[in-house]
Amino acid sequence: MRFLQTFQLYDFLDTLVSLLTAFVFGTLIGAERQYRQRSAGLRTNVLVAVGASAFVDLANRLTGAEGSVRVIAYVVSGIGFLGAGAIMKEGRTVRGLNTAATLWASAAVGCCAGADMVAQAALLTVFVLGGNTLLRPLVNAIDRTPIDEHASEASYDVLVSTDSAAIASVREVLLEKLEAASYPVRDTKVVHRPGDIAEIVATLVSQSIEPDELDAVVASLAAQPGVRHATWNNRALE
Secondary structure (H helix, E strand, O other): OHHHHHOOHHHHHHHHHHHHHHHHHHHHHHHHHHHOOOOOOHHHHHHHHHHHHHHHHHHHHHHOHHHHHHHHHHHHHHHHHHHHOOOEEEOOEEEOHHHHHHHHHHHHHHHHHHOOOHHHHHHHHHHHHHHHHOOHHHHHHHHHOOOOOOOOOEEEEEEEEEEHHHHHHHHHHHHHHHHHOOOOOOEEEEEEEOOOEEEEEEEEEEOOOOHHHHHHHHHHHHOOOOEEEEEEEEEEOO
């Protein structure tokens, strides 16, 4: 019967307001995620917000503001582990970062609600929704903008295919041609292919690569004795 001794109507209503606030704002954030068919949708964001609110409210009831601060610190790190489960790496592509960040923000909304900071929870919800919706056209516009090869740092690979017996001589010619074009080589490696064929890969890093110059180097390499094929490619540095 300890419940009858500890129950306080005012405290109960205050907790109700905190949980209801977290539920409503978590629903707004989750609805946007659900509409876009993200892995962490409506229910997940609601549960994260309500759970964070409940923990912070409980700590506030038991030990006051000091306890709430400690619980908030644990919520921040705990949601980090939850968000890590939404992140997937496929080759060089990383998916789920925005979903994980949204879960983190939902937890922050819940913490504000649990700390009886309803106005702050509402303001944070507006910013989260704005980041996931209003910034989308800007992101799309940036993604469609062609990359300026002179302004972006990239890694360039020059690939030369040759017979395995001619690896040493062809590699020497490759290095000489690149050095003559003022493109110092950072690293070279040999990849053996079926049919006694080897592929020599020379990697150089530069912000001043001229595609036409590199095309000329590759064409010159392709005309060398023992060279079966020569080409080059580039990729953004990670």
